[in-house]
Amino acid sequence: MGPFEGRSISVVRDLSIDEQLYLYQKTREIKTGLKQGGEVEQYRIKDLDLAVYLMFLEDSTRTKESFRNAARFHRVTVIGFDAGSSSFNKNESLTDTVKMLVGYNQRTVFVLRTTLEGVTRHLESYIGEYARQNGIWVPSFINAGDGRHEHPTQEFLDQYTFLEHLDWRRDSIHLALVGDLFHGRTVHSKVEGLRIYDHVKVDLIAPPDLEMPAQYVEKMNTLGYTVRHFKSIDDYLKTSDKARLWYFTRLQLERMGDKIRDRELDLRKAVTLVPAHAGLLPEGTKLFHPLPQNRLYPEIPEELASTPLNGWDTQSQNGFYTRIALLGMVSGKLGSDFEGKAREQASYEPDFIHEVEIKNISRKEDFKTGIKLLSDGTVIDHIGIGLSIPEIWRLIDLIRRKLDLDYRSSHGVFDNSSASHVKGIISIPGDFSLTDRQIKMLAALSPGCTVNSIRSNRVIRKIRLGVPPRIYNFSEAVCRNENCISRSNWREPVKAEFYRSRDRDTFVCKYCDREHRYREIWESL
Numbered sequence: 001m002g003p004f005e006g007r008s009i010s011v012v013r014d015l016s017i018d019e020q021l022y023l024y025q026k027t028r029e030i031k032t033g034l035k036q037g038g039e040v041e042q043y044r045i046k047d048l049d050l051a052v053y054l055m056f057l058e059d060s061t062r063t064k065e066s067f068r069n070a071a072r073f074h075r076v077t078v079i080g081f082d083a084g085s086s087s088f089n090k091n092e093s094l095t096d097t098v099k100m101l102v103g104y105n106q107r108t109v110f111v112l113r114t115t116l117e118g119v120t121r122h123l124e125s126y127i128g129e130y131a132r133q134n135g136i137w138v139p140s141f142i143n144a145g146d147g148r149h150e151h152p153t154q155e156f157l158d159q160y161t162f163l164e165h166l167d168w169r170r171d172s173i174h175l176a177l178v179g180d181l182f183h184g185r186t187v188h189s190k191v192e193g194l195r196i197y198d199h200v201k202v203d204l205i206a207p208p209d210l211e212m213p214a215q216y217v218e219k220m221n222t223l224g225y226t227v228r229h230f231k232s233i234d235d236y237l238k239t240s241d242k243a244r245l246w247y248f249t250r251l252q253l254e255r256m257g258d259k260i261r262d263r264e265l266d267l268r269k270a271v272t273l274v275p276a277h278a279g280l281l282p283e284g285t286k287l288f289h290p291l292p293q294n295r296l297y298p299e300i301p302e303e304l305a306s307t308p309l310n311g312w313d314t315q316s317q318n319g320f321y322t323r324i325a326l327l328g329m330v331s332g333k334l335g336s337d338f339e340g341k342a343r344e345q346a347s348y349e350p351d352f353i354h355e356v357e358i359k360n361i362s363r364k365e366d367f368k369t370g371i372k373l374l375s376d377g378t379v380i381d382h383i384g385i386g387l388s389i390p391e392i393w394r395l396i397d398l399i400r401r402k403l404d405l406d407y408r409s410s411h412g413v414f415d416n417s418s419a420s421h422v423k424g425i426i427s428i429p430g431d432f433s434l435t436d437r438q439i440k441m442l443a444a445l446s447p448g449c450t451v452n453s454i455r456s457n458r459v460i461r462k463i464r465l466g467v468p469p470r471i472y473n474f475s476e477a478v479c480r481n482e483n484c485i486s487r488s489n490w491r492e493p494v495k496a497e498f499y500r501s502r503d504r505d506t507f508v509c510k511y512c513d514r515e516h517r518y519r520e521i522w523e524s525l
């Protein structure tokens with residue numbers, strides 16, 4: 001079993017940088033072998049018990065057909081799922097559909113394109129668990145494009161193409177990204193894909209309605225990329241330091257609101273190359289495009305297809321070779337010679353419980369108006385710091401319900417001792433302590449609060465709860481992305497789950513990667 005067997009690829013970072021470089025190396029060997037009539041038998045899976053299931057619930061030519069042909073190269077079973085005549089029409093969920101399909105073959109690799117975001121991440125957990133419980137080979141799920149989230153296999157073929165063009169040098173890259181940077185999932189995947197280079201300079205060319213979402217720009221800044229912004233190609237061509245690699249992405253009208261669509265022609269003009277621009281491009285420029293181009297409004301004029309500017313035809317052919325290598329890896333055929341750093345598994349250590357030094361102060365000084373002083377019990381203090389009074393009341397109610405605090409007790413909203421803000425307090429008398437599970441929930445609901453344990457009129461332990469590393473199992477927590485698979489209206493068995501970002505003060509949806517400020521997660525506050 002190779003190190004990649006059974007792995008799912010939902011986003012680019014599901015392969016570490018070394019693993020991505022391994023993919024590019026294998027792609028190079030396979031492409032060279034096929035192009036030059038060399039020996040390629042050692043790369044083939046050759047196992048009809050392995051099925052590659054193509055589930056394209058959104059249109060595709062290149063991705064679907066290159067995966068189909070890559071699977072044929074491998075001499076495995078290739079199955080095209082016909083969504084249009086399936087029981088989706090009887091409202092069957094995607095989860096139930098895949099749960100059934102996974103039992104039809106010895107081993108399965110699912111390649112999915114969906115309008116919903118985060119689907120493959122969900123299936124990896126849910127169907128993976130189901131398969132393990134039922135003695136089925138744990139399937140791989142490959143994201144072939146999900147909404148406007150990511151398109152990792154396009155990113156792999158794009159980076160492979162850039163590397164070929166750069167003669168495999170990875171010291172630096174200067175790339176212009178042009179077009180619908182807001183909706184274009186292929187440009188979002190660039191943020192991670194470009195990490196294989198030592199120095200990255202990215203010029204973003206898009207009018208304000210189509211500009212790259214802030215979370216991706218901030219991520220590029222965090223990664224140390226140099227990022228510049230331009231509103232149109234005309235603007236960009238005035239600068240002296242232009243990129244030689246240009247990557248276009250089409251206007252995704254199907255994902256836009258009516259207001260933006262009304263300005264379609266102006267938006268197109270800003271990001272469409274015209275023949276007159278060609279003479280203003282730096283020498284050696286190559287143009288790339290994930291395709292398709294709209295034949296009525298091509299971003300790159302047809303006249304340029306037969307010029308040395310054309311990098312996009314080689315790029316789309318490379319999809320075939322990179323997908324051969326990727327299928328080889330997740331099937332376990334390739335990988336035994338991998339030497340490098342594997343993908344880091346996130347760890348979620350409970351680093352959010354901080355002991356607070358207990359000061360020897362009179363309990364009377366701590367007395368809160370309206371709360372009976374406890375001789376024994378637990379006081380949850382500083383609830384909802386920073387929230388308004390109505391929000392704190394709702395939070396107290398939520399805490400009581402989620403932690404099942406059905407005891408004789410009292411609660412209220414009070415001035416903090418400094419009186420600079422208000423806070424909630426819940427006071428529970430008796431021989432009572434919060435369980436670990438309750439503490440985790442409390443940290444998720446009200447980070448910053450303290451839990452005071454009082455015995456015989458003395459505070460014997462005080463802890464302050466920080467922001468927890470993971471928020472899950474709360475029906476009140478909701479991803480703000482309406483296209484996220486975790487939204488309850490999609491009726492798939494998924495609950496929202498968030499991870500605290502390592503480098504930024506945000507919570508990231510496990511499924512669609514949407515970043516949230518802490519308060520945004522909670523629908524009911």
Ligand code: CP
Nearest residue numbers: 060061062063290291
């Ligand atoms: N680049 C790309 O994803 O093309 P298709 O939509 O044709 O698959």
